[in-house]
Amino acid sequence: MMDHCNDFLSWLDPDTSLKIFKCLDDPADLVRVSCVSRTWRGFVVENGLSKQLCLRMFPQLSRVACVVELNQNGVKGHTEVGSSRSMESLALWKDHRVFSYFARSCLSPDAMDCIAKAIGASSTDNFPQESIDHTLEERDNIAGRFSYWSSSGQSNPNVPETLTYQLASQICIITEINIQPFQAHFQMGSPIYSAKSVRFKMGHLKASLNDLADEMFVWTYTSPEFPMAQKFKLPEPVLCIGGILQIELLERVQRQEMDGLLYICVSHVQAQGIQLSPAFTVDILGPSGMFVLKRDHRANCQPSVTSENESGAMITDGDFQQIVTILRGHVMGLGAVDGWDEEEYEVDDFDEDNVL
Incomplete structure (x- = not known):
């Protein structure tokens, strides 16, 4: 044969x-x-x-x-x-x-939480007691205090809110995002201060933060608008280039009895995925949005938190403080598997009459 x-x-x-x-x-x-x-x-x-x-x-x-x-x-x-x-x-x-x-x-089957730290929220009701930093803590109660972020109160239900995070890897794959709305058990009726719907954006910081005529981020992915739920399995895994995740919380539904204003509150946020650094890093090429993909032979793709001082699109401490200041000042939206080397491919030619 x-x-x-x-x-x-x-x-x-x-x-x-x-x-x-x-x-x-x-x-x-x-x-x-x-x-x-x-x-x-x-x-x-x-x-x-x-x-x-x-x-x-x-x-x-x-x-x-x-x-x-x-x-x-x-x-x-x-x-x-x-x-x-x-x-x-x-x-x-x-x-x-x-x-x-x-x-x-x-x-890689080893999915993990890819959020490294919070950058800022579009508004905060009481800072720092209700800051976005609390959304990185899985526990709802710490040392006898409730842990959550709260927006400022609004009379208009259509005023959106945004929560912006820096991911742990300069380049990573996000498959699922989990959001836990806050339930105020200390208020009459234990109301849940949820948004009606949510949208996700992923991208990178602009080459320069000095130009604030537009947003300071370039979004390379924007999800469809989803009805609010606690777990969001993305339609397809998303490659986040630049390590920035923004969550848009759309339409307020819960009014606080004390002042009659509408709030959105979140207890916990998690972005499940695969971190590709340090085996892969990127260099963003200015305003074009194009980038250089770098593979480092010295590293494999075991999960690792990328250093904030790493060159490329990561955020420096000065940038971080500036972004936090900007996001607090206005409401955004208004106006590991080991690789292989070529040696594994080094097989001898065979007699093509004996193929298949």
């Missing part, structure tokens, strides 16, 4: 072969076919199939201007020398390595 088997790549035209390979939607399957032979591996690399798979998984990667590999000394690998053809081949292999590792890293 084996005498009559052949490699279909030698029988089909390139377009048909490409359609077949594009049916692979699991990164592990793409790695497996890359290990079949040098012919198959070359086909995968030359057609950028690993990159195309990542783009299908996360459309936000369409903003990647280029990818960079950092070697053991923390500098760019693969000095670009030689003919333009050899340089193009090196670039294809580099893209293949980075995007293959990226796709595999995104399948």
Whole structure:
């Protein structure tokens, strides 16, 4: 039987072969076919199939201007020398390595809370007793005091509120967001100060905080508007580039009996997902929103809290204080799996008559 088997790549035209390979939607399957032979591996690399798979998984990667590999000394690998053809081949292999590792890293089953700290709220009723910082604490009661954030009171139910957070990783995947509205057991009837609906935004800080004519963030993802619930499973996993999450709380429904004003209060916020730093980091390229995707060979994708002093789109202490001041001043909206190396692909060519 084996005498009559052949490699279909030698029988089909390139377009048909490409359609077949594009049916692979699991990164592990793409790695497996890359290990079949040098012919198959070359086909995968030359057609950028690993990159195309990542783009299908996360459309936000369409903003990647280029990818960079950092070697053991923390500098760019693969000095670009030689003919333009050899340089193009090196670039294809580099893209293949980075995007293959990226796709595999995104399948880690180890989801965790990705929020590192609160940046600020659009308003706060009593600061700091009811600040946004309390939403990072899972307990509703600490040392005999209720732990929650409260907006300022409004007579207009349509005045929205926003809660803005910095994530623990410069680049991460968010799959689920949990919000616990606050129930005021110390008030008559134990009212729940919830919003009617909610929306999520993810993105990065602008290159400069000096230009405040517009918002200080660039949003690369905005969710649909969801009816308020405690758990929100996003329609698809979202790649957050830049590490900023904003929660928009829309329409007030609970009026406080004491002053007759409408409030929104939240006890706890959690963003479940996968942190891709330190194995991957990004450099935002100015106002264009394009970014450089960097893979560091010295690190794997085990969850880690990224240092606030890391270069790129992370927020410095000065930036953080300025953002908090701005957000308090007005209401926003009004007006780990280990990777693999190329050595694993180093398989000998075989007799193509014995394939499949």
